[in-house]
Amino acid sequence: MKTIHCILHGGKKKSKKLQIFLANCQTVFGASFHLSETIAPMHAAEIAKNIEEDIILIIGGDGTVNEVINGWVSNKNGPKIAIIPYGTGNDFTRGIQANITMDNFIDTLLNPQLIEVDVPFVKYDEEIRYFVNICDIGFGGEVVRKLTQYRRCFGTRFSYGLAILRTFIFHRNKKVKIDIGDKIIEGEILLLAFCNGPMFADGLIVQPDAKVNDQLLHHSFFKNVTLIDYLINLSKVKRGIKLTHPEVEYGKNLDYSISSPKIIYGECDGELISGNTFKIGLSAHKFNLITASLKN
Numbered sequence: 189m190k191t192i193h194c195i196l197h198g199g200k201k202k203s204k205k206l207q208i209f210l211a212n213c214q215t216v217f218g219a220s221f222h223l224s225e226t227i228a229p230m231h232a233a234e235i236a237k238n239i240e241e242d243i244i245l246i247i248g249g250d251g252t253v254n255e256v257i258n259g260w261v262s263n264k265n266g267p268k269i270a271i272i273p274y275g276t277g278n279d280f281t282r283g284i285q286a287n288i289t290m291d292n293f294i295d296t297l298l299n300p301q302l303i304e305v306d307v308p309f310v311k312y313d314e315e316i317r318y319f320v321n322i323c324d325i326g327f328g329g330e331v332v333r334k335l336t337q338y339r340r341c342f343g344t345r346f347s348y349g350l351a352i353l354r355t356f357i358f359h360r361n362k363k364v365k366i367d368i369g370d371k372i373i374e375g376e377i378l379l380l381a382f383c384n385g386p387m388f389a390d391g392l393i394v395q396p397d398a399k400v401n402d403q404l405l406h407h408s409f410f411k412n413v414t415l416i417d418y419l420i421n422l423s424k425v426k427r428g429i430k431l432t433h434p435e436v437e438y439g440k441n442l443d444y445s446i447s448s449p450k451i452i453y454g455e456c457d458g459e460l461i462s463g464n465t466f467k468i469g470l471s472a473h474k475f476n477l478i479t480a481s482l483k484n
Contacts, residue, residue, distance in 0.1 A: 190297060191220045191241035193267070195232050195256055197248035198225035200274060206247070209290040216294055226252070233259030243268045243478065245293070249275010250321060254457035257307060258318050261473050268302070270478040276390065280321040280457065283387035284400055287480040300478045305400045307473040308384050310456055312463035319456040320400070321385040323468060325446060326362060327378050327410075328389065329453030330355045332460045356415050362452050366409070367445040373437075378418065379410040382444060382468045386428070393428035395438065400477075405470060407444070409437040443469030 194213070202210075213221045222241060226232045232252055236244060236259030244267045246256050253271060260269070272288055273281045281288070284303075288296060309316055310323045334351035361376040381388070383395035383406045398406040410418065413435045421431050430438055446452075446466040454461045 189217065189220050190243055192217055192222070192243045192245050193235075193239045193241040194221065194223045194245040194247060195235055195252070196223060196225045197232075197252045197274065198227050200248070205290060206274070209293075212294070226255075230255055230258075232256045236260045237262045239263060239267055240265055241267060243270055243297075246271045247274045249273065249278055250280050250457045251275065251459055253280055253321075254317075254319060254459050257320050257475070260475060261307065261318055261471070266475070268476045268478055269305075270296075277388075277458070279387045279390065280385050282391070283321065283385040283393075283398075284479075286477065288478065289480075292480055296478065296480045301480070302476045303401055303479055304474045305477045306384055306403055307471050307475065308382070308405055309469060309471045310382075310454075310461065311467040312454070312461050313465060315461070315463070317456050317459070317461060318471060318473070319384065321457045322381055322383045322388040322394065323454060323456045323461075324379055324381040324388065324394075325364075325377075325452055325454035325466060326380055327355060327359055328381070329455045329460065329462070330359055331389075332455040332458060333453050333462075356419075359415070361412060362448055362450060364446055364448045364452070368439075368441050369443070373409070373411070376412045377409065378413045378415070379408075380446065381408040381410075383407065392422075392425050394425060396428040396430065397438070397440070403470065404440045404442065405444070405468065406440045407438070411435040411437070443467070 224235045232255035236256045246253055270288055271281050307318050309318050331351045361378050364377050366373040381394045383398035384400050386396050386398040387393050395406045395408045
């Protein structure tokens, strides 16, 4: 029997359904099922570094997935990954339609489908962080920065809406230099998105071409786009329609370099980053993701 180590976001309230699911896993798998609950930021990464079981089951949102993968890259055993979405956006699993749920997880292990997922990285100043879905620089980072502040006083959903609203009001586009290898782009930007998966920000399909296993990064650059333009076209982005606009660019590459004279905020799978220089590319790491089905 396969051994399973479940990492659960400890800050989330356990629904009755989740409690029943965990009890069922203990009954079915017995001593082959181990549960760890996170108690602090990046605790999931520390747990994932030392897991010896065959499978890591993540129950949490995009942030928990990100933490686990940042620990997984140091795990010499290379366990497979399964994800049951239990967060606010769950954009990574939604974007690829992995379709693992509490209802089908046990049955899925009898006949699992696997996909080898690329693991990109971002080096910002002297820090390195891995991600599985999307790293964006600019507007999204400002939203996450405000969200981190507001969560202390308000619930997650209200804080997210408030952070977006205040960022729309006060955000100013930043001057950057982008080196894509065969060309250099300079100017003001609203948002630079570097995509392993297609979806972020609770359902925005910012790069419909992105695939987690094509060994490429896909980008969406919203350069000197006004916030009014962005809002007008928001419904198209939600439907995965590429925008036709002189300040919007789509493409793909293996690596990117970004620099700015001022500190810029960004985010990796919902986790805040900041710096003056960013290097983004694909790492040598790949992990096997267990899925019930996969979007082609």
